[in-house]
Amino acid sequence: MSERQFGFRTRALHAGGTPDAEHGARAVPIYQSTSFVFNNADDAANLFALQKYGNIYSRISNPTVAALEERVASLEGGIGAVATSSGMAAEFITFAALVQAGDHIVASAQLYGGTVTQLDVTLRRFGVETTFVPGTDPADFAAALRPETKAIYTEIVANPSGEVADLEGLAAVAHGAGVPLVVDATLSTPYLIRPFEHGADIVIHSATKFLGGHGTTLGGVVVESGRFDWGNGNFPTMTEPVPSYGNISWWGNFGEYGFLTKLRSEQLRDIGPSLSPQAAFQLLQGIETLPQRMDAHLANAAQVAAWLDADPRVAYVNYAGLPSHPHHERARRYLPLGVGSVFAFGVAAPDGQDARAVGERFIESLQLASHLANVGDAKTLVLHPGSTTHRQLSTEQLDAAGVRGDLIRLSVGLEDLEDILWDLDQALTRATGRTRDGAPADVVAEWDAAGAPDAPGDAGIPAGPAADATVPAGASVPAGVASIQAGAACTIEGARA
Known part of the structure; x- marks a missing residue:
C-alpha cells in the first residue's frame, strides 16, 4: 500500500x-x-x-x-x-x-x-x-x-x-x-x-x-x-x-x-x-463507527448541557463546553470538537428538602435514561457517583475529586434530542414539583404514592416516549428545544484535521 x-x-x-x-x-x-x-x-x-x-x-x-x-x-x-x-x-x-x-x-x-x-x-x-x-x-x-x-x-x-x-x-x-x-x-x-x-x-x-x-x-x-x-x-x-x-x-x-x-x-x-x-x-x-457516534454524542450533549444550564430547577452544570465553565478556554484549546458527552449537574432542591434526596428522586423518575454504572454507551445513562463509583472514597477525597453529595453524572446517548430532553424535563418536574417555567406541578405526591415509574426495560419504553406515559403539565414539549436547536451557546468550534 x-x-x-x-x-x-x-x-x-x-x-x-x-x-x-x-x-x-x-x-x-x-x-x-x-x-x-x-x-x-x-x-x-x-x-x-x-x-x-x-x-x-x-x-x-x-x-x-x-x-x-x-x-x-x-x-x-x-x-x-x-x-x-x-x-x-x-x-x-x-x-x-x-x-x-x-x-x-x-x-x-x-x-x-x-x-x-x-x-x-x-x-x-x-x-x-x-x-x-x-x-x-x-x-x-x-x-x-x-x-x-x-x-x-x-x-x-x-x-x-x-x-x-x-x-x-x-x-x-x-x-x-x-x-x-x-x-x-x-x-x-x-x-x-x-x-x-x-x-x-x-x-x-x-x-x-x-x-x-x-x-x-x-x-x-x-x-x-x-x-x-x-x-x-x-x-x-x-x-x-x-x-x-x-x-x-x-x-x-x-x-x-x-x-x-x-x-x-x-x-x-x-x-x-x-x-x-x-x-x-x-x-x-x-x-468502526467511533467518529460518527462521537459526532452525534457531541451534538446531543452540547444541547442537553445548554438546556440544563438554562433550567431554574438545576443548581449547576459542570460541562466545560459551556462558556461559563472555568475551563472553557482550555477545552477550546485541547478539545476543539467538544469535550465529550459525559458531564455532571445538580438538581436545585426546593426549600427545606435535602439536595441528595431530590437528586435520587430525579434519577428514579427517569423513564428513558438508564440508571447504571457505565458511560459511553449509545444509550443515555445516569448515576449518582457519591454513592456508587466513588463511595469508597473518604469525605476529603470526595471533596478533592469534585464529587458533591448532590452531583449526578449524565452520559448523553444517541437518542433523539427531543426524547432526551422530555425525559429530563419530566424527571425534574417530578423531583422538584415545578415545571421548567416555575409553575407548581402536583406530581411529587403522586410519585410518592405510586412509587417510581417503570424503568426502561422493565415494562418497556414505547416507540414514542409519550405514547403511554403521562407527561406532567408543562412538560410535553420541553421548553427551549427550538432555541437550542437553532444554535447551542456551548458548541465549541473546530474540526478534526
Whole structure:
C-alpha cells in the first residue's frame, strides 16, 4: 500500500485489518485459540526467548487482539499498544511496569473512584505511595514531586467532575523530572484529542466505553508514544538485565518498543489480564463507527448541557463546553470538537428538602435514561457517583475529586434530542414539583404514592416516549428545544484535521 496518510475515519475502519490471505474474509477473523503451533523446536525456543516475533499463547498475544491494538495505536498516533481485559487492568499493568516498592506517583485527585482506590489502596499495600493533587494547576503537581516519583497521572476530562487537564503544562513538569506523563483518555477518545500531540507519553483507555460504544464488551488499551527516554537513569527495571529472558534489557534490546514489550512479555505473562479474541472483535466493530457516534454524542450533549444550564430547577452544570465553565478556554484549546458527552449537574432542591434526596428522586423518575454504572454507551445513562463509583472514597477525597453529595453524572446517548430532553424535563418536574417555567406541578405526591415509574426495560419504553406515559403539565414539549436547536451557546468550534 502507498505511503498515504489516511484520515481518521478511514483508519477507524481499516487500521490493523487486511483481507484474510487464505480465505479472503474482509472482517477481522476471530482467532478463538488459546495457543499456536510452533514450526519446530528452535522456533518455539526463539519465540519464548523473544528472539523473534510471533504468537505463543493468547494470554500474551493473539491475531484478533493484535488487530485491535494496531487500530487504536494508529488512531492515537502511537508506536504500538497492548490490549487488556478492562480499563482497570490497563491501568494496573502500566503502574506495575513503572513502579516497585518504595516508588511514588503524583496523580490528579479528580479521577474515577476505582483508579483512586487502585492507587491509594492496592498499590499502597505493595509499597507504592501516591500523592493526589487537587485542581489542575501544573505547579501543584510539580510541588508534589519527590526523588522517587516515577509518573504523573491524570484523566484528560475528569470523571465525573468534568475538569479539563492542562496536558502541556503537566508534560513539562513530568519531563522536567524525567518521568512519563500517563493520561486516561477514556472520555475524550482519540477522535477529540490525541494526547501525544500535547506531550503525553502513555495513553490509557477503557475501551469498554466510547471505543466499544454499546455497553456490551469490557476491554482496555495502553498506547505508547515511543518518545520517552527510558534510559535516563530513573527506570532501572527498563535498563537492567532481565533474568527470565536471558538477561536482555527492555531498553537496550528493544529501544522505543521496550516499554510495550515489557508490558506484554512481563505484565501479561505474570498478571494475565488478557483481552479475549471475541471481545477484541466486538471492540473493533465499535471503533468502526467511533467518529460518527462521537459526532452525534457531541451534538446531543452540547444541547442537553445548554438546556440544563438554562433550567431554574438545576443548581449547576459542570460541562466545560459551556462558556461559563472555568475551563472553557482550555477545552477550546485541547478539545476543539467538544469535550465529550459525559458531564455532571445538580438538581436545585426546593426549600427545606435535602439536595441528595431530590437528586435520587430525579434519577428514579427517569423513564428513558438508564440508571447504571457505565458511560459511553449509545444509550443515555445516569448515576449518582457519591454513592456508587466513588463511595469508597473518604469525605476529603470526595471533596478533592469534585464529587458533591448532590452531583449526578449524565452520559448523553444517541437518542433523539427531543426524547432526551422530555425525559429530563419530566424527571425534574417530578423531583422538584415545578415545571421548567416555575409553575407548581402536583406530581411529587403522586410519585410518592405510586412509587417510581417503570424503568426502561422493565415494562418497556414505547416507540414514542409519550405514547403511554403521562407527561406532567408543562412538560410535553420541553421548553427551549427550538432555541437550542437553532444554535447551542456551548458548541465549541473546530474540526478534526
